[in-house]
Amino acid sequence: MKRTIVIATLTAAALAAGGTVAAFGAGDDEATAQRQTGTNARAAADRDDASADGDFTDDSADDDRTAAPRGSVTAADAIAAALKHTPGTALAADFEDDGAGAWEVTVVQRDGSEHDVRIAPDSGKVLGAQRDADDGNDRDDRAELAAVKGASTDAREAAQAAAAKGTVVEVGLDDDNGAVAWSAETVKGGEHGEWKVALDSGRVTQDRDED
Structure with a gap:
């Protein structure tokens, strides 16, 4: 127990x-x-x-675009189509690759109103146009517009000139220390290039400021 x-x-x-x-x-x-x-x-x-x-x-992501726009419509073609739809002075053209992709052309009309015109990259048809609320009232914008109106080379001609360096994906105005010139971005062989196009002569030079 x-x-x-x-x-x-x-x-x-x-x-x-x-x-x-x-x-x-x-x-x-x-x-x-x-x-x-x-x-x-x-x-x-x-x-x-x-x-x-x-x-x-x-x-590894880079802002510089190295792929050419889809479709056969060039920057110069897009500018021409935009001006036919919305007469005025073209200040810029940019390929917006936002899915479907389209050219966006900025046009200033005679009354000072600024419009963004979207152009289809395959057909050149106008997809839409919208007036910019700012209407280029900024002093720098007015100065650039004045420089373009007195220039021998317009946006379409600048795009054509820069096309000798590659496929143009964007063209616009660049004010470098008071010297206004066309600025163009191109792609060729998977490489991105930036160029300046003189307003008077249309001469294309490499944009050293962006190296």
Whole structure:
């Protein structure tokens, strides 16, 4: 009888000790899990913050376009089509590759109103035209417009001249220290180029400022 009591007592003590050990073990596992969860959460937060700051973003993306516009309509063609629809002075043409893709031509009419005309890259048809609320009221815009109106080379001719360097994806005005000139961007062989086209002579030179 005493032996049975002793065995029972030892067994109870072992179970009690085991239960205590298990409880501590469970507590350790929970603490470890919490520490790991907290560490993972902090790491995720750090990654999110770094992504927001741009530290871990893909720096391989480049703003310079190296792909030619889809369709057979050139920048010069798009400008001609836009001016036929909305007569005036073309100040810029840019291929907007936003899915379907279209040329966007900026035209200033005689009354000073500025319009954005969208041209289909495959057919040259006008997809739409919208008046710009700013209407070129900025002093620099008025100065550039005045320079263009007295120039021998217009936007369409500038696009044609720059096409000798590659496929034109954008043409517009550039005011470099008071000297206004046409600025054109081209792509050729997967490479991006930037050029200046003189307002008077139409001479094309490389834009060294953008190297």
